[in-house]
Amino acid sequence: MNSIPAALVVFRFLIGPFLLWDALDGQTSIWFIAGFVAAFLSDIFDGIIARRLKISTAGLRQADSWADLCLYACVFSSAWLVHKDLVIAFRIPLLSVVFAQLMWWIVNFLKYGKPASYHTYSAKIWGITLFIATIAWFGFDYAGITLWLAIIVGIIHSLEEIAMTLILPIWKHDVLSIHHAINLRHELNSPSPTTES
Structure with a gap:
């Protein structure tokens, strides 16, 4: 198992x-x-x-x-x-989300030396929108609202995780949101009871 x-x-x-x-x-x-x-x-x-x-x-x-x-x-x-024609038609929004992800990689490697592995709520939502967009694109030759939604959510997700990396002092996995990252930073920066005594 x-x-x-x-x-x-x-x-x-x-x-x-x-x-x-x-x-x-x-x-x-x-x-x-x-x-x-x-x-x-x-x-x-x-x-x-x-x-x-x-x-x-x-x-x-x-x-x-x-x-x-x-x-x-x-x-x-x-x-x-x-679908090369659709990729070309959507080249600017697609390159925008690729650029956001590239910035995510750069920020994480500069700070931690490796990519983050947060598995945030926004990552899960992006995964769902990517799934819908991919099925629509390859199953029904459609790349309208579904693809736009995946691109927008992907950019928002990338920006959130970049902010989380800037917030967290050390590498952590499975941090669900920027709210969780802020709370975790406070916990990591809080003095332990032994230190206070």
Whole structure:
């Protein structure tokens, strides 16, 4: 049982290249949607199972974040291969969210030497909007409101986590929001009872 969360993370790492392979000929099959849905479900259940088993370690959470990055890098590459015209049409908003994420990476590496792994509420909302936008894009050739919503939520999420990194004095995983980060900073900066005595 304890190996299930790690297996789900590995599964998501493997699904990404499969999606890209399916898009190499400029179109996607039903297997693309099926694989993406399976990857999305694995992202939900790996965290739930890890918390239930009390094995939600920093290493596992970081691997989870890397798996998400791999998956959506492959999804974006697939979009370029299959829907290049839509990618070009949305190039400015798409580049905006990519720039926000790049700033997130830079800030975290400058402060901690590694990416953050907060798994915030905003990250979960962004994951849902990305899921809806991807299904709409590849399943129904639609990239309107759903894609805009994913882009806007992605920028807000990136800005929140950048602020959290600036707030937190040390690297922490599973910090749910900027409110939690502020409270955690106060706890870390508060003198211990032994210090006061």
